[in-house]
Amino acid sequence: MTDYAIADYTPPKVWAWSKPNGGQFSNINRPVAGATHEKVLPVGRHPLQLYSQGTPNGQKVTILLEELLALGHSGAEYDAWLIRIGAGDQFGSGFVEINPNSKIPALVDRSGAQPIRVFESGAILVYLAEKFGAFLPSQPQARAECLSWLFWQMGSAPFLGGGFGHFYAYAPAKIEYAIDRYAMETKRQLDVLDKRLAQSAYLAGDEYTIADIAVFPWYGGMVKGWLYNAGEFLSVHEYKNVLRWADTLLARPAVVRGRMVNRTSGDPANQLHERHDASDFQTKTQDKLVASRL
Numbered sequence: 001m002t003d004y005a006i007a008d009y010t011p012p013k014v015w016a017w018s019k020p021n022g023g024q025f026s027n028i029n030r031p032v033a034g035a036t037h038e039k040v041l042p043v044g045r046h047p048l049q050l051y052s053q054g055t056p057n058g059q060k061v062t063i064l065l066e067e068l069l070a071l072g073h074s075g076a077e078y079d080a081w082l083i084r085i086g087a088g089d090q091f092g093s094g095f096v097e098i099n100p101n102s103k104i105p106a107l108v109d110r111s112g113a114q115p116i117r118v119f120e121s122g123a124i125l126v127y128l129a130e131k132f133g134a135f136l137p138s139q140p141q142a143r144a145e146c147l148s149w150l151f152w153q154m155g156s157a158p159f160l161g162g163g164f165g166h167f168y169a170y171a172p173a174k175i176e177y178a179i180d181r182y183a184m185e186t187k188r189q190l191d192v193l194d195k196r197l198a199q200s201a202y203l204a205g206d207e208y209t210i211a212d213i214a215v216f217p218w219y220g221g222m223v224k225g226w227l228y229n230a231g232e233f234l235s236v237h238e239y240k241n242v243l244r245w246a247d248t249l250l251a252r253p254a255v256v257r258g259r260m261v262n263r264t265s266g267d268p269a270n271q272l273h274e275r276h277d278a279s280d281f282q283t284k285t286q287d288k289l290v291a292s293r294l
């Protein structure tokens with residue numbers, strides 16, 4: 001027996017896709033993979049072509065690209081094209097060719113003889129860090145620590161986003177059992193990070209790495225109260241080391257720029273829907289584009 005109020009549901013013998021589930025994003029959820037329509041992806045002039053949206057998963061890649069450019073790696077110049085996931089752009093044939101999983105972010109490196117596609121944000125971060133020899137330590141212990149936290153993020157964030165965020169903010173009903181389960185797990189994960197960041201400045205040790213870049217948009221965003229309007233609910237002020245670390249990252253201009261790229265929500269001054277040139281941050285944010293049309 002349980003104390004939770006849970007609606008009765010007896011699963012049928014075989015599940016069938018009979019109706020949209022009613023949650024936010026139910027219009028793009030399907031039980032099958034593959035393209036729904038023909039759509040060739042645009043290609044810009046830079047060596048790297050990014051197809052993404054400025055969600056936490058998308059921000060990881062744009063933050064790293066901006067950090068690489070800030071270090072002077074001109075080979076990291078990129079075109080960032082907007083894939084509007086709410087409109088189903090991730091199911092266009094061109095996008096599915098570069099990511100059969102139909103999720104942003106996806107990258108094509110056109111700097112060599114043959115284009116190289118990379119999907120999954122963790123794979124993209126490792127690919128770029130190795131290509132430019134930056135933000136991924138070479139010393140075995142620091143490298144192992146960096147990759148451990150990087151893969152921790154890949155395995156953990158779906159519980160924060162797909163679990164907690166979904167049931168707290170997006171599901172058509174507030175289900176106590178589900179919210180309780182994922183709030184508990186999200187708080188446990190924040191405590192894992194808080195204890196780690198009590199020991200060292202960054203996740204892999206003294207050095208800022210792709211592990212920090214991967215974890216920040218999710219867990220930094222959570223302690224800053226940016227995700228799901230859930231800061232108070234999860235008492236995020238308790239995670240003082242995570243907050244200190246998030247503020248350290250936020251003081252980096254590349255992090256600020258990376259958070260703006262392909263972003264379609266929030267303050268228009270912080271939304272740069274597409275980035276094709278470094279000057280776009282000054283001239284093409286949504287506030288400026290809208291003002292120039294008036």
Ligand SMILES: N[C@@H](CCC(=O)N[C@@H](CS)C(=O)NCC(=O)O)C(=O)O
Pocket residue numbers: 028055056057058085090102103104105119120121122
């Ligand atoms: N594990 C993937 C997750 C990517 C992901 O979930 N992307 C979301 C946006 S944050 C998406 O594209 N959703 C569209 C959909 O599910 O159709 C990664 O790290 O790249």
